[in-house]
Amino acid sequence: MITMEDIIRDGHPTLRKVAEEVTLPPSDEDKRILKSLLEYVKNSQNPEISEKYGLRPGIGLAAPQINVSKRMIAVHVHDEKGTLYSYALFNPKIVSHSVERAYLTSGEGCLSVDESIPGYVPRYARVTVKGFDIEGNEVKLRLRGLPAIVFQHEIDHLNGIMFYDHIDKQDPFKPIENAIPIER
Template identity: 75%
Template sequence: MILMKDIIREGHETLREVAKEVPLPPSQADIDTLNKMEEFLINSQDDEIGEKYGLRPGVGLAAPQINVSKRMFAVRVEDDNGKEYYYALINPKIVSHSVEKSYLTSGEGCLSVDRDIPGYVMRYSRVTLKGFDKNGTEVKLRLRGLPAIVFQHELDHLNGVMFYDHINKQDPFHIPENAIPIER
C-alpha cells in the first residue's frame, strides 16, 4: 500500500526528469505499480481510510511521484455531471487540444507539494489523449473541464513539469482572454 511517505516531494530530482516509455505489453511489475497507484487514489478518497493512514486526498498520481521514472499515471476523478474517469494509463500523450484555455478557480495542488502556491494554472480546455491500459490495449479519451485539467497535470509529471511552472510569475492571477474558469 502506498502511503504519503512513499510520495516524493518537490526538490527530488525524479520529479524533474522526463520519464521513460514503458515497453508494451506492460510487465507484471508495471501492472503491479499501476494497481498500487490506483489503490492509493481509492484509499485517499475514502475519508475513513485516509484519516487512518494520514493520506491526503488525490485525484491523480503519476509514477514519477513514487520515484518510478516511467510514463504511467492513475486518475480517479468525476466531472460536473458525475461521470467517472477512472483510468490507469501507460505512455499517454495528447494528440490534439483546443486553443481555448481553462483553469481551476481554486488553483491546483499536488501530492508532491506540501505548500499552497497561489495562482492560476492555465491548461487546454479540451484535450484528446491516447495511451494504453494495463492490458496494452489502446485507449482514446476526449476530455474537458476538470478531467482535462487533471489528466494534463499528471501528464506534466511524466515530462518533469510541476503545476506551478505554468503560473504567470509577474501576475499569478492573470486570466487570458476567453479562458474558462472551472469551479472545484
C-alpha cells in the same frame, strides 16, 4: 499499498526528469505499480481509509511521484455532471487539444507539493488523450473540464513539469484570455 511516505516531494530530482516509455506488453512489475497508483487515488478519496493510513486526498498520481521514472498515471475524478473518470494508463499522451483554455479558479495542488502555491494554471479546455490500460489495450479519451485539467497535470509530471511552472510569476491571478474558469 502506496502511502504518503512513498510520495516524493518537490525538489527531488526525479520530479524534473522526463520519464521513460513503458515497454508493452507491460511487465508484471509495471502492472503492479500502475495498479497501486490508482489504488492510492481511490483510497485517498475514501474518508475512512485516508484517515486510517494518513493519506492526503488526491485525484491523480503519476509514477515519477513515487520515484519511478516511467510513463504511468492514474486518475480518479468526477466531472461537473458527476461522471467518473477512473483510469490507469501506460504511456499517456495528448494527441490533440483545443485552442481554448481553462483553469481552476481555486488553483491547482499536488501531492508532491506540501505548501499551497496560489495562482491560475492555464490548461487546454479540451484534450484527446491516448494511452494503454493495464492489459496493454489502447485507450482514447476525449476530455473536457476538470478531467482534462487533471490528465494534463499528470502528463506534465511525466515530462518533468510541475503545475506552478505554468503560473505567471509576476501576476499569479492575471486573467487568462479565452479561458473557461472551472470551479472545484
